[in-house]
Amino acid sequence: xxxxxxxxxxxxxxxxxxxxxxxxxxxxxxxxxxxxxxxxxxxxxxxxxxxxxxxxxxxxxxxxxxxxxxxxxxxxxxxxxxxxxxxxxxxxxxxxxxxxxxxxxxxxxxxxxxxxxxxxxxxxxxxxxxxxxxxxxxxxxxxxxxxxxxxxxxxxxxxxxxxxxxxxxxxxxxxxxxxxxxxxxxxxxxxxxxxxxxxxxxxxxxxxxxxxxxxxxxxxxxxxxxxxxxxxxxxxxxxxxxxxxxxxxxxxxxxxxxxxxxxxxxxxxxxxxxxxxxxxxxxxxxxxxxxxxxxxxxxxxxxxxxxxxxxxxxxxxxxxxxxxxxxxxxxxxxxxxxxxxxxxxxxxxxxxxxxxxxxxxxxxxxxxxxxxxxxxxxxxxxxxxxxxxxxxxxxxxxx
Numbered sequence: 001x002x003x004x005x006x007x008x009x010x011x012x013x014x015x016x017x018x019x020x021x022x023x024x025x026x027x028x029x030x031x032x033x034x035x036x037x038x039x040x041x042x043x044x045x046x047x048x049x050x051x052x053x054x055x056x057x058x059x060x061x062x063x064x065x066x067x068x069x070x071x072x073x074x075x076x077x078x079x080x081x082x083x084x085x086x087x088x089x090x091x092x093x094x095x096x097x098x099x100x101x102x103x104x105x106x107x108x109x110x111x112x113x114x115x116x117x118x119x120x121x122x123x124x125x126x127x128x129x130x131x132x133x134x135x136x137x138x139x140x141x142x143x144x145x146x147x148x149x150x151x152x153x154x155x156x157x158x159x160x161x162x163x164x165x166x167x168x169x170x171x172x173x174x175x176x177x178x179x180x181x182x183x184x185x186x187x188x189x190x191x192x193x194x195x196x197x198x199x200x201x202x203x204x205x206x207x208x209x210x211x212x213x214x215x216x217x218x219x220x221x222x223x224x225x226x227x228x229x230x231x232x233x234x235x236x237x238x239x240x241x242x243x244x245x246x247x248x249x250x251x252x253x254x255x256x257x258x259x260x261x262x263x264x265x266x267x268x269x270x271x272x273x274x275x276x277x278x279x280x281x282x283x284x285x286x287x288x289x290x291x292x293x294x295x296x297x298x299x300x301x302x303x304x305x306x307x308x309x310x311x312x313x314x315x316x317x318x319x320x321x322x323x324x325x326x327x328x329x330x331x332x333x334x335x336x337x338x339x340x341x342x343x344x345x346x347x348x349x350x351x352x353x354x355x356x357x358x359x360x361x362x363x364x365x366x367x368x369x370x371x372x373x374x375x376x377x378x379x380x381x382x383x384x385x386x387x388x389x390x391x392x393x394x395x396x397x398x399x
Contacts, residue, residue, distance in 0.1 A: 097110075166297050366379055
């Protein structure tokens with residue numbers, strides 16, 4: 001069953017309404033879908049010759065919540081696409097492997113999953129250092145991989161098999177710095193960042209743009225890997241005389257940083273990288289997260305469709321809001337499904353060639369296009385603020 005690009009995009013975008021049982025409105029230039037109540041699930045689906053896509057994320061360990069959300073988002077897409085004829089009329093099967101959010105474990109996990117399954121493509125996690133550890137394996141195996149990481153090293157990669165459903169930390173760093181100067185009124189900024197690819201890549205961008213804005217950076221600290229006690233770092237920030245904080249970290253550390261700032265009684269503007277407004281960090285930080293700003297690829301409080309309807313369907317299915325891992329995994333699979341349909345093949349080389357033709361693909365978190373010179377596909381990020389332990393969109397940043 002050969003779908004046109006327009007129809008496949010329409011199916012992806014209409015999922016939220018279908019899942020909720022509401023009559024969907026067809027996307028522009030797309031045929032109206034059949035009434036979901038009268039559409040036989042998986043009608044005519046070829047299950048004897050499935051298409052396999054791998055998904056690697058942290059299913060255990062300190063970062064296991066990331067894997068849980070990624071798997072939930074993937075399952076949402078798989079259930080929908082297979083109920084609507086699959087991909088090339090064949091069942092889409094996502095196979096999972098636990099990389100524990102760890103570079104060494106991830107390389108072993110990648111080799112394991114590629115040896116056990118004939119994969120057409122693979123979805124990788126949002127931890128850029130982990131993604132970069134697997135980068136050469138993608139190239140060696142000749143399998144296209146869409147990551148959810150945003151490191152400048154991913155953006156600058158020359159690996160033709162690596163892509164990301166994010167804007168890069170070049171853009172996010174600029175947006176953070178602009179918010180510091182123009183929205184939050186900071187004049188003396190203290191920066192605290194992780195030692196990984198995220199922290200070491202974004203921090204110099206923030207410093208550069210702040211300098212261009214005439215904002216003084218009075219303190220820059222890099223915390224240790226697996227740091228649990230952030231009180232000493234916060235004390236140094238206080239001693240620096242800063243009137244604003246920029247923090248760049250993953251979700252576990254983000255929650256600890258927000259808690260440490262609250263414990264210190266600091267009442268100054270604070271803005272973090274994308275992890276700070278994600279559900280895992282919010283849940284772990286509790287009330288300490290309130291008032292923090294963030295520049296992120298996703299917020300579950302978006303009001304635009306189709307994302308808002310998809311969030312409602314997700315919450316109805318799982319009993320909690322989606323995280324960034326949920327929606328970016330969903331979008332990555334939707335992009336791969338488009339590429340397979342468009343090239344008419346499940347061959348990794350053919351899929352990868354089709355990926356370079358990706359243009360204005362409307363996903364849930366962003367519109368995605370391939371642009372020569374970068375591996376980043378997204379055109380959108382969000383400036384958010386946390387209120388009552390909920391990430392609220394302040395501004396949608398395009399371009």
